[in-house]
Amino acid sequence: MTDAEKLSMLEKECFSDPWSLTSLENQLASPRTVYIICEEEGEPVGYVLGTVVCGEAELYRIAVLDRFRRRGIGDRLMAEFLEECLTRSAEKVFLEVRSRNFSAISLYEKTGFERISVRKGYYGDDDAVIFAKILN
Template identity: 40%
Template sequence: MEKNRENLNNQNQDLPQDLNSILGLDTQLNTNNLIIRPMRKEDIEGVHMVEVDCFDDPWSKKSLMDELKNNLARYLVAELDSVIVGYVGVWFVVDEGHITNVAVHSNYRGQRIGDRLVEEMVKLCKSEGLVSMTLEVRSSNTVAQNLYRKYGFKMAGVRKEYYSDREDAIIMWNQLSEL
C-alpha cells in the first residue's frame, strides 16, 4: 500500500497542491535514506540528468568529468535510494571556495536536499582550511538567496547582465571564520 502511494505521488507531482491534498497524496518524500557523499565517475550520468533538469545551458558530461579530474574542485552528490537527486560543486582558489553550482532535480525540491548539500559543502570547505566562500546567484532566485543566507552568505555586490539572458547576478560571500 505504501509503495503504491509513493508511486502515485511520483506520478502526480504536477497536480496542484490542493488536488494532491484532496486525493490524499503525501507530497513529502521520505528523505531518511538521503546520502551526501563525494561525486564519483559513475555519478556523471545522474548528475548530468540533474543539470539538464535545472539549467537552460547545462554542463556537458565531459565538463562534469573534467571537474572530477580537477584537483582544485570538490563535488558532492545527494543520493536518495540509489538515485542522484542533486549536487553541489566548489572550486578552491587560494584560501577561498567558489561555489559553481547547487542543483536539486525538480521532482525532489522542497525536501531540504539543497540545505543538506550547502551545509555539507560549507563543512568541507572549513575542514580544508578555506577562510571564505563566494558564489553568484540569479537576482530572481530568492529561494536560493535565502538558503545561502541561512548558511552565512551575505550579499556583496551585483554583476550586471551576468547570465546569458542578461539577468543580473547577486554576488554573495561567506567569511567562514565568522560561523
C-alpha cells in the same frame, strides 16, 4: 553510472544551460574540485559542486530535482559543502546567482552569505548577484 554522468543528468534536469559531460569530467578530475551527490534509494537527486583554491572556495552549482525540493536536501548539501571547504582550509566562500532566483538566494542568506556586489545585465536577461561568506 559515473559521478560525472550523474551530475550531467542532474544538470540537464535542473538547468537551462547544463554543463556538458566533458566539462563535468574535466572538473571532477581536478583535485581542487569539491562535489557532493545526494542519492535517494540509489538515485541521484541533488548535488553541489565547487572548488577550493588557495583558501578561497567558490560554489558553482547547487541543485535538487524538482520533485525532491523543499525537503531539506539543499540545506544539507550546503552544510556538507561548507564543512568540506573548512576541512580544506578555505576561509571564504563566493558564489554568483541570478538576481531573480529567489529560492537559491533565500538558501544562501539563510546560510549566512552576504551580498557583496551586483553585475548588471550579466546574464543578458538578469543581473548576477555575488555573495560571500566568511568561514570560521
